[in-house]
Amino acid sequence: MYEKIKINKNKIKFLFALILLIGFNFISYPSFQVSKSSFDQDSNEIKSSGTCSPISIDDLPSSLNNWSWAETQTWFGGGSGTPSDPYILEDLIIDGGGTSNCILIQNSFKHFIIRNCTVFNSGTVLFASGILLFNVTNSQIIGNNASNNQFMGISVLASNYNVISGNIANNNTNYGITLGDSHNNSVSENIANENLDHGIYVGGSQDNTIFDNYAIKNGGYGIRLEQATFNFVSGNTASNNTNSGFYLLDSSNNNTLFENYAYYNGNNGIYCVDSVNNVIENTVAHYNKHNGIYLQNSNDTIIIDNELSDSIENGIKMEGSYENWIEGTTALDNGFNGIYSGWGNFNTFRDTIALRNGHNGIYLQYNDECSILENHLSNSTENGLKMDYCTDNWIEGTIANDNIYNGIYGFVIINTLIEDTSASNNGHNGIFLQWSEDNTIINNILYDNIENGLKFELLCPNNLVYGNILRINGFNGLLIEVDCDYNLIYDNLLDSNTDKGISIGSGCDDNLIYSNFFLENGIHALDHGSNNAWVGNYWDNWTTPDSDHNGIVDIPYSFIVGSAGSIDYVPIAEDGEPWILINYPNNHDVYGINPPYYSVTIIDDYLSEMWYTLDDGLNNFTFTEFSGNIDKSTWDLLPDGTYTLIFYASDKAGNVAFKEINIKKDTVAPTINIISPVSTDIFISVPSFIVKILDANLDAMWYSLDGGLTNYTFNSNGTINQAVWGALPEGQVTITFYAKDLVGHLSYANVSFSKTSGVDPIIMIIIIGSTIGGVVVIIGLLMYLRKRRKPGKE
DSSP states (O other): OOOOEEOOTTTOGGGGGGGGOTTOOOSSSSEEOOOTTTTOOSOOOBOTTSOBOOEEEEOSTTOSSSHHHHTTSTTOOOOOSSSSSOEEEESOEEEOTTTSOSEEEEEEOSOEEEESOEEEOOOSSTTOEEEEEEEEBSEEEESOBOOSOSSEEEEEESOBSOEEESOBOOSOSSOSEEEESOBSOEEESOBOOSOSSOSEEEESOBSOEEESOEEESOSSOSEEEESOBSOEEESOEEESOSSOSEEEESSOOSOEEESOEEESOSSEEEEEESOOSOEEESOEEESOSSEEEEEESOOSOEEESOEEEOOSSEEEEEESOOSOEEESOEEESOSSEEEEEESOOSOEEESOEEESOSSEEEEEESOBSOEEESOEEESOSSEEEEEEEEESOEEESOBOOSOSSEEEEEEEEESOEEESOEEESOSSEEEEEESOBSOEEESOEEESOSSEEEEEESSOOSOEEESOEEESOSSEEEEEESSOOSOEEESOEEESOSSEEEEEOTTOBSOEEESOEEESOSEEEEEOSBSOEEESOEETTOOOOOTTOSSBOSSOBOOOBSTTOOOBSSOBOOOOSOEEEEEESOTTEEEOSSOOEEEEEEEOTTEEEEEEESSTTSSEEEOSSSEEEOOHHHHHHOOSEEEEEEEEEEETTSOEEEEEEEEEEOOOOOEEEEEESOTTOEESSOOEEEEEEEOTTEEEEEEESSTTSSEEEOSSSEEOOHHHHHHSOSEEEEEEEEEEETTOOEEEEEEEEEEOOSSOHHHHHHHHHHHHHHHHHHHHHHHHHHHHHSOOOO
């Protein structure tokens, strides 16, 4: 069969070199034909030594060495070229003699298998290989050894729907296995080690599956994809390669790399250049010389659930890369950073664990509009998160503890939101910003840091600091120094800081500090600036008197130390503990398997926190809304019984209040035992009933004589309704007793007995028995009297 092959000029660089390929004769470009002599070898006869000469099969109709010819050769292994009976070449040993391909098959669409062959010493011309397929479909290359060739081990060019599996392609001068301009092929369970260049090369090819291969100790890359798209690369091991384990370049787009392993490579575990829309998932990349994963000018990449540790530089490095999504990745013990991103915007870093890295957990340079969400960035030698020259970023839910320098450090960051972050036990500061402006820092917990909870230094104007908890820090809760002006600081809690709650240095002017709570600090506040306004703060050493009950202490607070001579003229007065009302549940309410719904009213001008417990504080559950449901997982674990539900509330002054109620859990339905009537009973008159119903939370009992259509409630044992009984026909009667508890659990039990008219059978038996007995007595008496009237004998 004859077929023209169209070559896309931009698809792959190596196809240009095909023009120079010895043995290929191009008739036209971009389409070409392969002539009869395209890859002819000198001889196909088996040598007397048992080593076969190189084999060339060209299945063009005009070719003399097509499959029909092959069937006549002594090395032919049988078959008819069909799916059920493929041609076979097997158990051959072929020496290419350093000049040609060992096995060449081209222009073939029949089914064939090459297996268990040993091919070596192919030639040095471009693409000369131990096994070379050109314009081939429906082949299986299985279990061969294509090592020690002077160019390629196995090459598949312009060929589709082939299987290359279980082969060894080691110590080849160029690549172990090559796919070029080939699609929908499967390359699996091969070993491509110690090749002078790459282990496996995929160029200009798409929709191939590359899985469970080994590419180890190659001189170039383990597995390289160039202008390759929509390929699935999974379960491969690429280690100890001179360059990177996996390399995607030159518009290798829309590929998926899943569950691969990249160890001890001389450059990177995975390296992507100028490629987009790829997925890197569940990869393990350890001990690589530069980076675990490196993206360069590569966008829209999803990097998810990878393990990246012990690289000399970074777990992940990105440069000039945009709109990438990094989630669920673990980056541990890397020499530089867990993740580094430079000159890239719109990236998302989520649920990353970056611990014990040599510099920073995450380091962003010149990154704008990125999201850093719910990451754990601790125990690094410098900072948990470092940002330089970054604008419009969003940082939320980060944990940054136990870093040698700072939890978060920012240099020239602008218009960034930092919220709901926890930073503790860092060697310097929880958060430290320099030359940064227009940032919002809200609802963070910054505690137990060696120096400061939050620090602004050097030209940090117009920042908003709101709703933060800054407590137990070694120096200050908040330190502002050197030309930091026009900052708004309000509604923060500054508690138990060793030196000062807030310290403002000289040259820091026009800051507004209001509605903050200062508790048990060494010194609550210091101000060496000018024109800073301290308005309406709570000072735990100045809470009374408030004679007019307006919430303001009558006398201004004048104990703000420093050269500014600042005074808070309207200090907040003590207003007592929060007021709590439990709207729902009610005391002694009973619940089943579904957790109780609650509704509370809590009033305090400076409410700080709310929580509840069901075990007297062993487990506490915070809440922010005044209504909701009790935690289901906790409720599920509780056995049936009575529990005390306690609601707590604290205010920013440290006052705590609580209210409690008792609730019951009942997951068992009532039990019903019918004592009377029983199934053998027969009744003429209205029967009575005796039932024993057990349930600690019983709500209602009733019975029915018509399957529940009509019901009759009762509170104690008694007699069936007279009118209903009278209306029943004779025959079998079924009475069903029901019981429901307060949760709504329903139980029932029934019994059937008989109804009859006339004399009660028992009474009839008594009457008959009595009558017979009476007749016997009378007869006996008469016989006695007759006997007495006879004259006796003398």
